[in-house]
Amino acid sequence: MHQPGQVIKARYRILNKLGQGGIATTYAAEDLDIGQDVAIKTLSLHELTDWKALELFEREGKVLSQLNHPAIPKYLDYFQLDTNEDRYFYIVQEIAPGQSLQELVESGWHPTELDVREIAEQLLEILGYLHQLNPPVVHRDIKPQNIICESTGKVFLVDFGAVQDTYCHTLSRGGTMVGTYGYMPPEQFRGQAEPATDLYGLGATLLFLLSHKDPADFPGKKLKIDFRPYVKISPELADWLEGLLEPLIEDRFKSAPEALAVLHSHREIIAGRSVSNPQPAKSNVILQKRNDKLSIKISSNPSKALTSLMLLSLAVFLLTRFFPVSLHSEVGVFLLVFLLIFILNSGFFGPKFVDCFVFTQLDFQGNQFKISWSFLGLSRKIEGNIQDIFRVEVNKKKVPIHNKKSKKKYRLLISCVLQVGVKSYHFGYNLTQAEKEWLVTEMANFLGKPKVIDA
Known part of the structure; x- marks a missing residue:
């Protein structure tokens, strides 16, 4: 309907098309009054085949004007323009930076279990905000295309074209069947929607991220998606995901806060110190953790x-x-x-000796990790993304100390190692073997990464 360069309402210059939905088209535009890029969603009266579409569009504008959340692009304007041939309706919002989860997957992104957990936590917080409003706002179209992720990992929820408030549904005892096949629970096919309806869409979205498959392509048993044989995730996350994807709404998580609390409790199960992996006695390692952070301090022992x-x-x-x-x-x-x-x-002044004077600290929080070493006033620090860590291990390395044609001697160096891409970061030379194995197990469990203990 609009071409790049066209100016609407003497204020918004069209830049390019962002997307085409079932009833409307969204453009990126420049707000000439404030010099800011915005998103403009437009609907043509001439192209309508159902007046319900206009009702949904107007409802979207009304709901957006009442929302105030940092992960929902801010509502800016709503207006209509008439021409000789048509009438156009417009919603203007701040533009969400980044790419949709759909685009990221199509470009080859394979999120880790930790990535999926963090996306789930952010979306549950957004849904918790929407569902606690009076009346509760149900998005009804949670899917990868409607979730924008910026480079920092922050996600935004967009496209409220299918939004419904539950008071309207309760009073009318019915509704319009809107949504996307594969991401809709059974009650949505009947035109019904409750806060738990969005939880199903979230579960289907997370399943898509883990498998790169449309949820509708999975086999089912009595309307329940049978995904476990096709995704490699921890049993705790699989159990939790099933709680989102229950076909009967009464079996599903009742609310976003409930689902978030269970996800956090499962994180504690995975990240917490298990009874089967107690810290060795008399260990000087200080390990602290909460839901989203692991801190490890290995003191020097001069x-x-x-x-x-x-x-x-x-x-x-x-x-x-x-x-x-x-x-x-x-x-x-x-x-x-x-x-x-x-x-x-003989190796007396090797890494084990030097390690007696080294203080090491490792911190893992959100998507980032940091390792710092301090040695006699000197320090070194490295930082990186947790998603780049592919393994935690106890590594045994033989270092030659004597080499003759007739005889070879070695000293054995054993350390904890964090494998990040092609780089290896060593620490804990002076820990006991039990401490090393305990520490590597704790880290691997918290990060959701493979562990290797070299025999």
């Missing part, structure tokens, strides 16, 4: 290194005091140098 140094000094003293040679003689110097070379080559 006393252990100083004890070793004292023993070394004592050995040198005894050697020079009681060995029947003088350090001023060539034989004495040779013996002392040989002793030092032997100690250095």
Whole structure:
């Protein structure tokens, strides 16, 4: 209906088309009055085949004008324009930055279980806001195309063209069947909608993210989607997802806060210290966590290194005091140098010794992780995205300390390792084997990542 460059209402310059829906078209435009990009949704009276479409459009504008949530693009304007041939209706909103979940998946994005959890948490908070309004607002069209995700991971809910308030439904004892096949629960096919209706759409959207398959393409058992054989997720998340996708509304989660509380409790089950993985006794590792954050502090242990140094000094003293040679003689110097070379080559001053003076801290929160090392006033810090972590492991590495044609000797270095892309970040050389295995298990469970304990 509109072309790039066209100016509407002497204020909005069309930039490009954002999308075409069943009854309306959405454009990106520039608000010439304030110099800001906006989204304009327009409906043509001439192209209407059902007056119900105009009712839904007007209802969308009315509902949007009453909403105030940072994850719902702000309502800016509603107006109509007449021409000789037609009448046009317009809704103007702030534009949501980013791409839809549908576009991200089509471009090859494979979200991790953690990504899906965080998207679910954000959407449940948005739905909780909508459903607690008076009257409650039911979106009725939760699907990947209507969820915009920006680069930071924040999501926005858009397109309220199918929105309905439950008071209207209760009074009329019926409604219009709107929505998208595969993302609609059975009651929506009967024209009914309640807050739990949106939870089904959320579950179907999350299933699409996990599988890259349309929910309608999964086999079903008595209207229930049989997805477990086709997605690789933790049993806790699978159980929770089933609670969203129950076909009978009375079996489904009753509200967004209830679903969010259960998701958090499952996160505690996965991230919490299980009875089967207790922290080793006398461990100096400090591990703290809540629903969305894991913090690990590995203290330095200079006393252990100083004890070793004292023993070394004592050995040198005894050697020079009681060995029947003088350090001023060539034989004495040779013996002392040989002793030092032997100690250095044996790995005494290797990573385990240095690690006694290193303080290590690891923090995992939201989509980000941070590791910092402090050593005798020097520090190093790295940061990254949790989605780039693909494995946590206890790594055993043989380092040669003596190499002759007839004989090879090695020292064994064992550390915890965080594998991020092609990089490996080592820590915890001085922890006991039990501490390393415990710590790697805790991290892998919290992050939802594979763990490897090298035998």
